Amino acid sequence: MNARRFPVRAVLFDLDGTLLDTIADLAEGANRMLAELGRPTRPLAEIHSFVGKGIPHLVRCCMTENARASEAEIESAVAVFRRHYTEVNGRYTTIYPGVAETLDAMRAMDLRLACVTNKAEAFTLPLLERMRLDRYFDAVVSGDTLPVKKPDPAVLHHACGLLGVASAQALMIGDSANDALAARAAGMPVLLVTYGYSEGMPVDTIECDGLLSIATGALERIEVV
Ligand SMILES: O=C(O)COP(=O)(O)O
Numbered sequence: 001m002n003a004r005r006f007p008v009r010a011v012l013f014d015l016d017g018t019l020l021d022t023i024a025d026l027a028e029g030a031n032r033m034l035a036e037l038g039r040p041t042r043p044l045a046e047i048h049s050f051v052g053k054g055i056p057h058l059v060r061c062c063m064t065e066n067a068r069a070s071e072a073e074i075e076s077a078v079a080v081f082r083r084h085y086t087e088v089n090g091r092y093t094t095i096y097p098g099v100a101e102t103l104d105a106m107r108a109m110d111l112r113l114a115c116v117t118n119k120a121e122a123f124t125l126p127l128l129e130r131m132r133l134d135r136y137f138d139a140v141v142s143g144d145t146l147p148v149k150k151p152d153p154a155v156l157h158h159a160c161g162l163l164g165v166a167s168a169q170a171l172m173i174g175d176s177a178n179d180a181l182a183a184r185a186a187g188m189p190v191l192l193v194t195y196g197y198s199e200g201m202p203v204d205t206i207e208c209d210g211l212l213s214i215a216t217g218a219l220e221r222i223e224v225v
Pocket residue numbers: 014015016017050051052053054055058116117118119120143150
């Protein structure tokens with residue numbers, strides 16, 4: 001049976017865990033931070049479960065999960081993380097299979113494309129350039145573009161405003177509950193990839209409009225209007 005196609009003029013993509021596999025660089029930045037602060041480093045799988053709500057949240061989890069840290073220590077740890085992550089951002093990052101083909105096909109369909117990420121702008125823009133993905137996007141909304149991040153729907157409305165489309169004419173493609181909740185609240189359909197980072201939650205337990213094992217699967221779920 002064919003799944004329902006969503007009538008769309010734009011597609012909004014999450015970044016970490018959806019377009020790019022960035023976990024090795026995030027874990028390297030986090031562990032360099034922990035080592036500098038004289039704290040035990042953490043396994044990659046644990047850091048994986050901390051990714052999704054932006055850098056301040058990642059650093060807070062690294063500092064407080066089975067450990068203690070004051071607010072002042074967490075705040076200065078964010079600055080340490082940012083210094084290390086600036087050095088490693090993109091070093092071990094890879095593009096997931098099917099992503100470039102999907103973006104090429106969507107551009108050929110005249111869809112407007114945006115990247116909407118909780119990653120801070122200082123890391124998002126150089127990473128998109130380094131991975132040669134910047135050329136696909138008509139708009140990029142990062143974790144510190146607005147005072148709020150996903151799951152707040154304001155970031156998706158903001159991206160649609162930049163693209164000049166109504167939120168109801170856009171499709172969100174992400175990997176976590178932050179993407180799904182933001183899309184639901186913004187009144188747009190959402191598909192989740194099964195290969196990304198979902199904060200330790202099984203992705204098939206997150207309420208959404210469908211799962212994608214590879215990004216190209218999205219092409220069968222849209223109809224350009
Ligand atoms: O920075 C994060 O924690 C996650 O970023 P994302 O929104 O691109 O998945």
